[in-house]
């Protein structure tokens with residue numbers, strides 16, 4: 001058989017999915033595994049949203065819609081952006097896609113020429129580098145560190161810029177670190193992007209999952225860069241709608257036109273019934289959003305309490321999103337030498353599924369999600385604690 005595409009062969013299967021599948025296959029083999037891998041709210045989609053979808057099916061709203069999305073949904077998104085983010089768009093500046101992931105992909109396809117560099121702070125969401133590669137771009141990571149609480153540093157961003165730099169991706173609240181960028185941090189990034197004429201893709205999918213009274217800011221509201229910013233959002237996380245696959249972006253007309261062209265040739269419009277569900281979510285009160293947020297905050301606190309009681313662990317308290325990203329480098333030794341080894345060790349020996357930090361660009365860390373019931377979460381985190389303490393004990397025994 002002739003060789004398949006070199007470009008696609010170099011893309012990796014998402015490590016989050018890979019470890020979710022590994023944990024699932026152990027479960028299917030009858031082992032009591034607690035999986036803390038998936039970034040998917042465990043709540044049901046709120047009734048007001050499901051009802052709208054049922055009505056859409058009954059009314060035969062089951063055909064193609066305009067490629068960009070239905071007029072009603074575009075208008076609801078415009079209203080949402082104005083009311084919640086201080087962003088002002090006309091309908092030709094919005095594109096509805098099959099998830100925020102699809103929106104980021106379309107935006108990158110619209111922006112990148114072969115060899116264009118796209119900057120991103122690391123640790124970063126698993127999918128960005130491969131999506132950049134699929135657009136023939138080159139991912140350039142700008143490290144943040146646990147010692148600095150994973151805060152973004154605009155000076156380091158500036159230092160990474162070359163004549164090929166074309167765009168920067170921001171993700172606040174961040175998956176995996178839970179960092180929420182302050183207005184000042186966004187301002188400093190905006191100044192660099194303005195000076196070097198970079199597009200900014202701002203992935204704000206976790207904007208409603210905030211803790212400790214943290215506030216979300218949209219960089220697109222900064223007048224200096226408003227013509228360079230593509231703001232991405234979606235229904236998956238805030239509304240527990242991961243399976244419905246609705247995301248969207250707002251940005252400069254030229255970018256949206258090109259991204260819409262890509263979409264028109266690949267998938268066409270996002271699912272018609274799911275668009276009606278998204279319309280209901282954006283235009284009705286959905287009290288469940290706040291209830292889910294509160295529950296995520298309780299879970300974060302419970303997981304933090306257990307993790308921070310482990311000797312030699314490093315943890316930064318997440319300010320948002322649904323993840324805890326913690327440092328386990330101090331436990332590396334003869335048996336476990338990397339985050340991949342550690343994730344395998346915890347899964348196989350202690351029956352808890354986690355994602356190795358290497359998937360996010362930091363091999364000293366692991367990520368867990370708090371998207372399962374409190375009881376499972378605490379059971380899973382206790383297993384991590386046991387696993388890590390066992391490694392410390394092994395090391396002590398080896399030294400005596």
Ligand SMILES: Cc1ncc(COP(=O)(O)O)c(C=O)c1O
Pocket residue numbers: 039098099100101102125171175203205233234235236242246247
């Ligand atoms: C940072 C980030 N962006 C986008 C997505 C994907 O969202 P969607 O389900 O809308 O495609 C995820 C999902 O994990 C994510 O973590």
